[in-house]
Amino acid sequence: MPSKLLSVFPDAFVYYLPRDIVSGDFYVFYQTKEIFLVICADATGHGVPGAFMSLISSTILRDILQKKNISSPSQVLYELDKELQTSLQSEDNYETMDGLDISVCEFNLTTNVMTFASAMRPILIHRNNILEYVRGSKFSIGASRHFVKKEFTEHRFNLNSGDCIYLFTDGFPDQFGGEKSKKLKISGLQKWINSIHHLPMKEQNLKLQELFNNWKIAQPQIDDVLIIGIKYKQF
Secondary structure, three states, rough: OOOOOOOOHOOEEEEOOOOOOOOOEEEEEEEEEEEEEEEEEEOOOOOOHHHHHHHHHHHHHHHHHHOOOOOHHHHHHHHHHHHHHHHHOOOOOOOOOOEEEEEEEEOOOOOOOEEEEOOOEOOOOOEEEEEEEEEOOOOEEOOOHHHOOOOOOOOEEEEEOOOEEEEEOOOOOOEEEOOEEEEOOHHHHHHHHHHHHHOOHHHHHHHHHHHHHHHHHHOOOOOOOEEEEEEEEOO
8 A cells, every 4th residue: 555645644545456467557646745646547558558658657747746846737737748749759740649548636735625637537526425426628648639739627626524535547447247247337336436435445445346356257357457545634
C-alpha cells in the first residue's frame, strides 16, 4: 500500500492488478503544503506496449509536477497532453493514436475542496447517502485526430469527513463474467460500491477483490485493473 497516500488519508486503498507481468495502468501521488494530488491513469494497449506508454507518461507527469508551476488538475492535463504528443511524434510529424486516459483529483487540505478533471475517465463519489457519477472530458491525452482542440473541464466539490471517492481505470467495468458472460460495466461497479461503501476502506478493498474474482469465474482477465478508494477526512 502506498505510504504517501496513507500518510494523508489513512482510510484508503489501492487495488492494482496487472493483466500481464507489466502494466499499462499506473498511479501517481504528489503533495505540497496545502495540496494532495491523486492521479489514476490507463495507457493504450496491454503488456509491453502499454507498459512503455505508461513509463513515458508517468516520467513526463512527474517532471511536470516537480518542475512547472501547475495550479490545477486541468493544467496538469493540458501540459501532459502537449508534452506527450511532442514525445510521440516522429520527425515527419506523424499523428499517433497512442494515448492515455487519466483522472486527476486535487485535494485542498486547507479548504476541504476537491477539484477533479480527467481525460475520458469518470469518478464515483459517495456522499450524503448518494453515489454520484461524475463524467470526465471526452478527449484522451496524447491520442489525436486532425489536431482537434481539447477541453478538460474541472469539477469542484466541498467534501466532508466520511465522503468516499473512487478513481478507476476500465479494467473492472470492461471485465466479462457473471452467468451470461457480459461486461460488468460501470453500473455493475456502482452496485458493488453502493453495497460496501459503509465499510472501512481496507475491507472495501478485500470485498472488491472477492466480488471481482467471483464475477470473472472462469473468464480470463481482459485488462489491467486499478481502483483507488479514499474515505475523506476534513483537515
